[in-house]
Amino acid sequence: MPNPSTFSGNPGSRPPTSAVRQRSRWVERFLDGWSVYRKNTIGRIGLTLLGLFGLMAAASYIPQWVNPIYHPMTGVDPLISHSTGPSLQHWLGTDYIGRDIFSQLLAGARVAFMVGISSALISILFGTTIGMVAGYAGRRTDVVLMRLADMIMVMPTLLVVLILSALFGQLNIWVIVVVIALFRWPGVARVIRSQTLSLRHRPFIEAARVSGASHLRIIFRHILPNVMPLALLYMTFRVTSAIIIEAALAFLGFGDPGTVSWGMMLQWVWKTGHMFQAPYWLLPPGICISLITMAFYMTGRAMDDVLDPRLRKEETQA
């Protein structure tokens, strides 16, 4: 359990000079990885797509600022009372009550990033911590944590969320984010655990133990930096699955009614019977969902290459 000396060694209490040094090492590693990453075509496509979606998310505030009728949720074109096709006024047309589809699409990008990244962050945080603890502690702790992970892993996420929202009524978007995260950590935990197992008996960990380092210190100062790249890789895959789950929930009508997500847009198309009448309304959110998940996935694949030790420049040869 934490003893005072454990914390005297954490980065927060270190002199500023060492913080700078630490960062320079990370910068070096980043540049190193980037030089491998940029040679990867799939990675470049993925990153370009993500950049485009990022621009969309950033631009989502502009239309409503130009004219309140472009507000994705509350803005209604007073002249239109039904769904119309693309026009100069509404680039992608309007929905059934005259809201601008293009500005909804932009807002959807923002929601997708928000849901994907925050949910992924939470699940990575859980997964990495639990994985490291299970792998390092071993024995009973390991067994208990991993059985728990197995149990959660086999639970159908979608079904559980449906039941939850049936119990508690419409769920807030943040509740959805957290619920998705809680169901998505076991995979990460498994990977991080096996990585930790292979690190646990490496001489530098044993050297730390011989020096009297506490378990917390070994886990967070020695093991964490070594599993971090893998955790980041898994984060990109978690983003993908979080976005898809949120879209599915919203489409099934269990989304947050106060949020314009792409899944929500699809649900509106479906509910108002425009599925096969208004391709200008159906296709943009559908394509966006596919593209953004693909982009995150491609980025992850490329990162996988970067982390592949065979492609990295040999560090052990001095």
Added chain:
Amino acid sequence: MTTALLEVDNLSIGYRTTTGIDLAVDGVSFRVDRGGSLGLVGESGCGKTTIGMGLMRLLASNARIVSGQVRFEGEDLTTVSEERMREIRWRRISMIFQAAMNALNPVHRVQDQIAEAIITHEPGLSSHAVAHRTRSLFELVKIPEDRLQDYPHQFSGGMRQRVIIAMALACNPSLIIADEPTTALDVIVQNQILRAIGTFQKEMNIGMIFISHDLAVVADVCTHIGVMHAGSLVEYGLRQEVLDCPGHPYTQMLVNSLLTLSDEPADLSSLVGPTGTNGPAMSGGCPVHTMCQNATAACRREQADWVALSTTHRVRCQHAGEQP
């Protein structure tokens, strides 16, 4: 003097990098006679393994022979066709790799693996002749005949390395390149393997290049010693000459750091051994000038030419022979 089995003349091998070509082997020349053995000694990364791979033309895809000649039995191995090279490999020149004992196929009997090596390179041989040759090879490397039917996992590491040696000898090569053949083995087993290598080398009158980082091991098996440092050969001569009066400061350092068994231990605190770190050699300068006490401005400027200390012993140091 007999004609040389292998003559390497000014061989340079380079690796392509983003900035150009890095020479891993820089203008190395030596010769190996039939029945003779040359030990190449040097620290890891000095290019000794690259020479071995270069002679076999088994270099990594980003490496190539930049210049020089390798004359082997009247042919220049740097220019022969790839097809001819395949014939030469294993039949005329074979190689024993470091930790090769882990390369045996676990699902085949040892006997069959050796037989396969023979058949691959000499397809015309009758099965009876193959079996006979397999048995005599086992005899040579001192593996009891009743173990022919065993699988590799039933063998100890030393025994497996013997099998590898038997495979290397399968086609009666005239030159063997042994790259750290005993590095992963224990002292007793290492000694047995070295003896086995010495025996077959003499009995079959084979030339050998023995690559090792351990001067003591090389001193045990080889008739000639070549000392390498940072890609170049710095000293070359008969074993006794190199060990008794090393001419190059780097060789002196290696010889001095050999720990020996004697009644009185070496006085570790006073013995003049190597000091300093080997910083990167300046281009053109003598590679060891940073750690050499006799280094002069000339040493920093350019690498010395060969100085002959005797007809068989040459050193690449300007100061060689100045002091006894």
Added chain:
Amino acid sequence: MNTHGSSPILSMTDVTKTYRSGDSLLGSSGSRVVALDHISLDINAGEIFGLVGESGSGKTTASRLIVGLESPDDGRIQFDGKDILGLKGRARREFTKQVQVIFQDPYQSLNAHFSIFDTVCEPLVIHGVGDRASRRIRVCEALETAELTPPESYLNRYPHQLSGGQRQRVAIARAMILEPRFLIADEPTSMLDASISFQIFRLLHRLRETFGVTMLFITHSLAAARNLCDRVGVIYRGRLVEQGTARETIMHPRHPYTKALLDAHPRFGCSNHHGYDTLLDVERPRPKNDHCLFYPRCRLAINNTCNLQAPKLKNLDAAHRVSCFLY
């Protein structure tokens, strides 16, 4: 610096450690591998004790048991007269300040994410010694002790920027920074080139001369043990077969196994090469019952003795002990 007769700083009594191979959660169906078999040895304050053996002989297990990376199945380990097995809390931390290890592979024993300063400083941080300024001074001193000069130029570098020899020196600086009384060097040079090994040996020798630190030096090289150690123990398959002063044991060995090791040593530069020839060409089958572990390979084995019971360590004289029925 011979300290015979002084009380041992570390003593192992009947220490046994077995590993189970092929262990599963459902039960221990796998076979047992004996790593250490009733090992007893005393290491006196101020000496360098060499533990010589081949790979798999259990010599590394001994060091892991001493520092508590693993615990023995049986036996007692005492440091300074106090039992160290099952030490907890403050006592354990006090012990870790006094006993440090230099690991075999300097490419593996340093954390790639730690700068040299952080690596060497970590023991001070763990034990809460000093403040920022004094730590920096102590790190520099430790680096200087390990002959990394000027120390300031190393502080901000990372392991991958150093050569193998430099990394091993960093490991030594880290081990020495708390000024331990006992240092375990576990084959510290097996990954290094010959000339670098020599420098490391000389450094270890100096550490003993300067700081009086007691050392357990684990090695497979008789030459290294001969030149560095005061006393040696030869270990074969988990049992101590011979023990004595380095000079007696290595230059005048008694046990057939020690003789075989000496025979196998490269002949270059060895003033007196004996040619003991104690190894059989073809090994005998291993007896089912208790036996001398070297019996299957031993040319000198006595029938109906060596294959029926295990020999015990016998005192030949005050310092020299051997476990063989020939004596």
